[in-house]
Amino acid sequence: MDYDLPTEFDLIVVGTGLIESIISAAASRIGKQVLHVDVNNYYGGHWASFNLEDFLKLKQADSKSVDIALEGDSNDKDHFLPIGNSLNQLQHFEIDWNVPDRDNKSDSLIEKNETHDEVEEIKVNKDCQQDVLGVTKEENVEVGPQLGEKELKEKCDTEEIQPVKDEIEQKCDEITQESLRKDSRKFVIDLCPKLQFARGDFVELLISSNIARYAEFRSISRVLTWINGNLEVVPCSRSDVFANNKVSVIEKRMLMKLLTSIEEDEKNPSVTEGTTFKDFLKSKKLSENILHFVLYALSMSTNETLWLEGIKKTKRFLNSLGRFGKTPFLFSMYGSGEITQAFCRLSAVFGGVFALNQKLHGLVLKNNKFESLLCGKQKILSPHIVMNVGLAPESFLKYDKTKLLSRASLITNKSLVNSEKEHMTLLLYPAANNKLCTVLELGSLTGTCPKNLFLVHITTKGSDDPKEDLRECIESLFPVEAGSETSEKPKILWSSYFSIPDTNELNLNSFVPSNVFLCPGPDSDLDYDLSLKKAREIFSSIYPNEEFLPRAPDSDEIVIGDDTEAAKEVTDHSDSVLNNSDGTSETEIALEARASGSDLDISSDVCEPTEQENLKDVEQCSEAKENMQ
Amino acid sequence: MDEDILTTLKILIIGESGVGKSSILLRFIDDNFDPDQTLTIGVDFKTKRVTVEENCVKLAIWDTAGQERFRTLTPSYYRDAQGAILVFDVSNYSTFSRLDTWLNELDTYSTKHNIVKMIVGNKIDKDKREVSREEAMKFARRHQTLYIEASAKTKDGVQTAFEELVHKIIQTPGLWESYGPNLQLGEKDHVSQNSSCSYCSLL
Numbered sequence: 090m091d092y093d094l095p096t097e098f099d100l101i102v103v104g105t106g107l108i109e110s111i112i113s114a115a116a117s118r119i120g121k122q123v124l125h126v127d128v129n130n131y132y133g134g135h136w137a138s139f140n141l142e143d144f145l146k147l148k149q150a151d152s153k154s155v156d157i158a159l160e161g162d163s164n165d166k167d168h169f170l171p172i173g174n175s176l177n178q179l180q181h182f183e184i185d186w187n188v189p190d191r192d193n194k195s196d197s198l199i200e201k202n203e204t205h206d207e208v209e210e211i212k213v214n215k216d217c218q219q220d221v222l223g224v225t226k227e228e229n230v231e232v233g234p235q236l237g238e239k240e241l242k243e244k245c246d247t248e249e250i251q252p253v254k255d256e257i258e259q260k261c262d263e264i265t266q267e268s269l270r271k272d273s274r275k276f277v278i279d280l281c282p283k284l285q286f287a288r289g290d291f292v293e294l295l296i297s298s299n300i301a302r303y304a305e306f307r308s309i310s311r312v313l314t315w316i317n318g319n320l321e322v323v324p325c326s327r328s329d330v331f332a333n334n335k336v337s338v339i340e341k342r343m344l345m346k347l348l349t350s351i352e353e354d355e356k357n358p359s360v361t362e363g364t365t366f367k368d369f370l371k372s373k374k375l376s377e378n379i380l381h382f383v384l385y386a387l388s389m390s391t392n393e394t395l396w397l398e399g400i401k402k403t404k405r406f407l408n409s410l411g412r413f414g415k416t417p418f419l420f421s422m423y424g425s426g427e428i429t430q431a432f433c434r435l436s437a438v439f440g441g442v443f444a445l446n447q448k449l450h451g452l453v454l455k456n457n458k459f460e461s462l463l464c465g466k467q468k469i470l471s472p473h474i475v476m477n478v479g480l481a482p483e484s485f486l487k488y489d490k491t492k493l494l495s496r497a498s499l500i501t502n503k504s505l506v507n508s509e510k511e512h513m514t515l516l517l518y519p520a521a522n523n524k525l526c527t528v529l530e531l532g533s534l535t536g537t538c539p540k541n542l543f544l545v546h547i548t549t550k551g552s553d554d555p556k557e558d559l560r561e562c563i564e565s566l567f568p569v570e571a572g573s574e575t576s577e578k579p580k581i582l583w584s585s586y587f588s589i590p591d592t593n594e595l596n597l598n599s600f601v602p603s604n605v606f607l608c609p610g611p612d613s614d615l616d617y618d619l620s621l622k623k624a625r626e627i628f629s630s631i632y633p634n635e636e637f638l639p640r641a642p643d644s645d646e647i648v649i650g651d652d653t654e655a656a657k658e659v660t661d662h663s664d665s666v667l668n669n670s671d672g673t674s675e676t677e678i679a680l681e682a683r684a685s686g687s688d689l690d691i692s693s694d695v696c697e698p699t700e701q702e703n704l705k706d707v708e709q710c711s712e713a714k715e716n717m718q
Numbered sequence: 719m720d721e722d723i724l725t726t727l728k729i730l731i732i733g734e735s736g737v738g739k740s741s742i743l744l745r746f747i748d749d750n751f752d753p754d755q756t757l758t759i760g761v762d763f764k765t766k767r768v769t770v771e772e773n774c775v776k777l778a779i780w781d782t783a784g785q786e787r788f789r790t791l792t793p794s795y796y797r798d799a800q801g802a803i804l805v806f807d808v809s810n811y812s813t814f815s816r817l818d819t820w821l822n823e824l825d826t827y828s829t830k831h832n833i834v835k836m837i838v839g840n841k842i843d844k845d846k847r848e849v850s851r852e853e854a855m856k857f858a859r860r861h862q863t864l865y866i867e868a869s870a871k872t873k874d875g876v877q878t879a880f881e882e883l884v885h886k887i888i889q890t891p892g893l894w895e896s897y898g899p900n901l902q903l904g905e906k907d908h909v910s911q912n913s914s915c916s917y918c919s920l921l
Contacts, residue, residue: 292903423797434794442787444788
């Protein structure tokens with residue numbers, strides 16, 4: 090590295106997960122000098138997203154432990170605690186390919202299916218060993234002129250198999266491991282896929298803090314549920330209700346009546362404490378259909394959810410309808426990992442110093458308070474430190490066994506419910522073990538998957554065996570036996586299973602010095618609201634009297650155009666800011682703050698069918714161009 | 719006004735710390751130069767309207783926000799950029815030899831395979847010069863990028879650099895056409911026509 094880090098900061102943040110990143114942004118925003126470091130060479134920790142190749146490498150990186158060799162000069166009076174514990178690791182990682190290694194026309198499909206496991210396992214391992222951190226070989230192949238002989242040969246082979254890129258998706262049995270890996274960068278695979286409620290706290294924060302400018306979103310276009318062995322669309326709008334022939338007129342009235350009265354029910358409960366939401370709904374004499382929709386889909390409850398929680402969750406769903414799209418949910422383009430990066434960007438814009446891939450050795454405590462972080466050969470001082478729980482010293486944590494999230498990510502060849510238009514689908518699958526599996530199906534419009542393939546993320550509260558936890562859900566949605574070509578169901582081309590530690594219920598504050606703050610990792614919720622709450626709490630413990638993420642000024646306020654019209658516009662806007670800013674404007678003015686109209690980049694129109702058609706054209710056009718080259 | 723704008727282009731400025739990335743940006747946008755500017759704080763991105771071949775385009779030019787210092791630019795910084803300006807300091811050879819790394823970063827993270835790249839040799843006003851024009855040109859040719867020499871201090875070349883880059887982007891088919899209806903969240907809600915009849919309005 091060319092530069093040493095400065096050695097004194099107002100705040101050190103260790104780990105680039107969501108909660109750490111929010112705190113980093115909030116502290117930088119109020120003018121604190123923040124050092125934000127991570128041991129990984131990527132942003133996000135357990136909240137990160139990866140392309141296919143980098144995701145495959147995770148299986149190996151899994152066992153990578155934090156280097157705890159002490160090179161520092163801490164003397165006897167100091168108390169040194171090495172960094173890192175087992176909560177940093179993904180567990181039970183398993184990857185399976187259900188496509189042939191490469192297209193070899195002399196082999197029959199059946200033979201390939203029989204042998205693929207062994208062959209591919211070897212190949213995966215071999216590839217993982219090359220270049221764990223940097224640019225992958227495959228990317229070089231795509232890019233350019235510096236090809237080694239072997240790679241060149243590989244490239245030729247590949248091209249022979251896929252003369253035209255579009256053909257990749259044509260037939261399922263033409264998709265090979267090689268073709269998927271060649272498209273590695275078109276995949277963005279989230280470790281922890283999340284949606285946002287359109288009127289949830291998190292979305293409100295993105296807007297009020299002006300961080301929304303660093304991310305783009307798409308509205309989830311349909312919500313499904315699993316009822317009586319079938320997939321059904323959960324009605325989210327009047328047209329959905331009418332289009333749904335499974336819901337009778339009487340049921341429609343029933344549903345509307347329930348949703349209208351739910352407000353009243355919350356204030357004047359007609360039920361005793363401890364009643365489940367399911368029993369509450371039953372007392373409303375709902376049909377089985379409607380009960381199912383409300384219980385498992387709208388409120389995302391289980392049979393055990395208590396009535397008040399159920400009502401609150403139902404209201405949250407209803408409140409977020411009608412803001413950005415057909416459903417209450419938003420997904421961030423290019424994957425959930427973008428969100429942590431958006432907060433890091435804001436932190437950097439306000440002076441936060443970022444350093445990834447750092448050798449963190451440990452913390453030095455003095456008088457039972459955090460004094461400094463040993464990072465590389467440097468000792469960095471700060472009055473406070475915020476750490477991801479997975480990077481905290483072992484002695485800060487006391488727990489027997491932590492909870493786990495069971496995750497599966499799959500690549501499939503078609504949507505769960507085929508339709509002409511490409512959908513982004515949320516499915517809430519109530520499994521028999523009384524767990525709700527959250528299934529998110531993403532297509533190419535989200536920028537996380539090549540055209541005509543789908544990325545399916547499944548999450549549930551887990552045990553030690555993610556594959557077993559998700560078996561029922563996956564077997565219901567996808568053909569059980571590989572090769573049953575007659576099935577209408579989408580075929581799983583690639584699957585990965587893993588567990589993420591859910592540290593949200595651990596006692597994180599009892600065994601740490603008063604100036605150390607631990608941030609939990611991902612939780613089992615669909616959205617970020619719980620994480621935001623935790624970030625806010627930590628921020629206000631450190632800076633009790635400071636505002637949490639006030640609106641960041643637009644830095645693109647000065648529009649220099651030829652026309653005087655534009656110049657006038659700028660003046661108008663700056664006036665309005667000065668009038669509105671109530672004394673908080675001092676920092677803003679120092680940062681050249683003259684907010685421009687929110688119509689600059691912030692207000693593109695919503696997904697409408699016609700525009701989507703345009704989009705398709707553009708994509709086809711650019712793909713056609715790719716092929717020509 | 720907005721409806722006259724052909725498209726909005728995202729342009730990145732990258733390169734080693736201290737080569738004058740923000741200075742070039744500020745010179746282009748505000749026609750300002752601050753010789754005392756040390757480290758970049760608070761510069762996010764700037765927009766400017768320019769007219770190229772009778773087309774009005776809006777440029778959104780993104781600064782690194784200082785994240786280049788420890789090579790920690792986020793992948794999202796590179797997303798959807800149509801053009802990239804790689805800056806080095808002609809009076810500091812090491813900033814030139816680092817260009818390879820920056821080209822690599824671009825290839826790794828840029829989502830548009832035909833992103834237009836331009837190398838800018840900055841600080842040509844300085845007497846001491848460590849990188850010759852010929853050497854830089856040769857490098858640019860080898861990597862198939864545009865090359866321009868500039869000085870943010872004296873204004874030389876700055877305007878031309880952006881004009882050339884935009885010109886090349888506009889000429890590249892499939893690179894800049896609007897890429898679709900993603901939502902950016904703002905003060906205003908985006909209620910699509912068919913969703914205005916949600917449950918709420920039914921009640």
